[in-house]
Amino acid sequence: MALLEVKNLKKVYTTRFTQNQVQALSNVNFSVNKGEYVAIMGESGSGKTTLLNILAALDKPTSGQVLLHGKDITHISEKEIANFRREHLGFVFQDFNLLDNFNNRDNIFLPLVLSKKKYPEMKKRLEPIAKQLGIENILDKFPYEISGGQKQRVAVARAIIT
Structure with missing residues (x-):
């Protein structure tokens, strides 16, 4: 069984002023098994950050599923997702996000x-x-x-x- 499964993931953003729709992800499908390493690569604007934000439960897809250990993390409450992130996910941000007033x-x-x-x-x-x-x-x-x-x-x- 896959550790992570992404099924038919789609993300559409609506622009604030013109209400135009921008499709960031379309029909993304893949799985990751325990012990595998995965690299997400693509040109600027191809949806890499959008995908990572959805996988990290920081954003929700327009449609599709993200199954982690078989549980769809796109349909759980904000409180549950906050607990899930705190207990099961670790983030290494590009700009570190370290707090300067903490050692x-x-x-x-x-x-x-x-x-x-x-x-x-x-x-x-x-x-x-x-x-x-x-x-x-x-x-x-x-x-x-x-x-x-x-x-x-x-x-x-x-x-x-x-």
Whole structure:
């Protein structure tokens, strides 16, 4: 059984002022099995970001299904989807989305804090991740004190800590 299935996905945007319709996705179908790596490639304006936003449950399709472990995530409530994102998805944003008033450790802990995890559990989860990513020595620094590559590794740690 596929981990992720996308069936007949379509997304149409209506422009604000002219009410013109722009089709960003049309009849997108694919599946991803556990352990597979997938790259989404295409020219500018081809719908890559729209697809990723729908897969991450940040946007809803006009039609079609996104099945994760067999459950259609396009038809669940906003509260359920917020819980789902917090518990099961990790995001690494292109511009990192780190909070400059939090040190790197606290930026990484953020999804766990939102899930009401206790500090000992957060610390236990962070230690092997920080070691694997080579960021143990920058955890007490702030994002504005580190390089872009280090910020990317902090963002990856935040994405996978859940």
